[in-house]
Amino acid sequence: HAKELGRNNYQFFSTEMNDYLYERLQIEQDLRQALERNEFLLFYQPQIEVETNKIIGFEALLRWLHPTKGLLGPLTFIDVAESTGLIITIGEWVLNQACLQTHKWQQRFGGQWRVSVNLSAMQFNQQLLLEQVGHCLNASRLPASSLELEITETAMLTDVMETIPLLNALKEMGVGLAIDDFGTGYSSLSYLKNFPINTLKIDKTFVDEIVGNPKDAAIARTIVQLADNLGLRTIAEGVESVEQVNMLTTMGCKELQGYYYSKPLPASEIERLLVNAYGMQNH
Ligand code: C2E
Ligand code: MG
Ligand code: MG
Ligand code: MG
Numbered sequence: 495h496a497k498e499l500g501r502n503n504y505q506f507f508s509t510e511m512n513d514y515l516y517e518r519l520q521i522e523q524d525l526r527q528a529l530e531r532n533e534f535l536l537f538y539q540p541q542i543e544v545e546t547n548k549i550i551g552f553e554a555l556l557r558w559l560h561p562t563k564g565l566l567g568p569l570t571f572i573d574v575a576e577s578t579g580l581i582i583t584i585g586e587w588v589l590n591q592a593c594l595q596t597h598k599w600q601q602r603f604g605g606q607w608r609v610s611v612n613l614s615a616m617q618f619n620q621q622l623l624l625e626q627v628g629h630c631l632n633a634s635r636l637p638a639s640s641l642e643l644e645i646t647e648t649a650m651l652t653d654v655m656e657t658i659p660l661l662n663a664l665k666e667m668g669v670g671l672a673i674d675d676f677g678t679g680y681s682s683l684s685y686l687k688n689f690p691i692n693t694l695k696i697d698k699t700f701v702d703e704i705v706g707n708p709k710d711a712a713i714a715r716t717i718v719q720l721a722d723n724l725g726l727r728t729i730a731e732g733v734e735s736v737e738q739v740n741m742l743t744t745m746g747c748k749e750l751q752g753y754y755y756s757k758p759l760p761a762s763e764i765e766r767l768l769v770n771a772y773g774m775q776n777h
Contacts, residue, residue, distance in 0.1 A: 705737045
């Protein structure tokens, strides 16, 4: 049968297309029920301050415990969530969950950790976002300064006229703003002047070969200097080796995140980590 299909390229292609479309449709249907069935969870990846070697925050990363497919990462379903609009309610759940959890850890262990939450372009283009953020800060009682929103350059630049007032309103609330995957999108340096941003997040693709490739090293170094000159923080993502840690530190990057320190972990495992580091607290 396979041989037969192989001879007929058109049919082979069309079978693959059908599989692909069917798969997406399946994901869409399952995604519609995932929230009410409580199938989403957040993993948290520690962010390390180089100077103290301590955890200063966590990036919240969405996971889906699918009933038959098992644990899924966001790359397998985020695009479907975006194209169907489901990302709006899923994103609201993420915000709430991340703020609630981080406030609990702050209370229990007495640290001032920050939580970074990823936003898709679609969430970002809505006035609704302000209400969602305001509500989730109130409900969780997390200080606004402990919340940082991660947005890609591309998302930020889809509608600049809308973006600036929205960013300003978020800044007024005290929420931090980071540009995720910095340097990989439609980069325009002028928006760094006009947008109230706090943090540039150096993309993993520059970190990957920072040790062996002088061009990647030059780009990373330039991002750190640019941020310094503009009074912004930098954090590098995807740090996997001690050599990368050393290079980034020498460049002046003060915050690092990656498998070298920790993979993204379920809340229960982060808690174990915090208990070991800070001991049991009674409040
Ligand atoms: P991102 O925001 O750039 O997140 C970093 C990704 O790199 C995460 O993948 C993380 O697990 C992975 N990572 C971190 N350190 C290392 C490392 O040292 N080595 C390697 N190989 N990978 C590392 P993940 O969790 O699969 O998330 C992928 C993307 O999905 C994220 O990229 C983000 O754009 C998006 N995403 C995740 N959670 C959410 C969410 O709640 N809402 C939205 N809209 N997007 C999300
Ligand atoms: Mg991110
Ligand atoms: Mg990133
Ligand atoms: Mg990335």
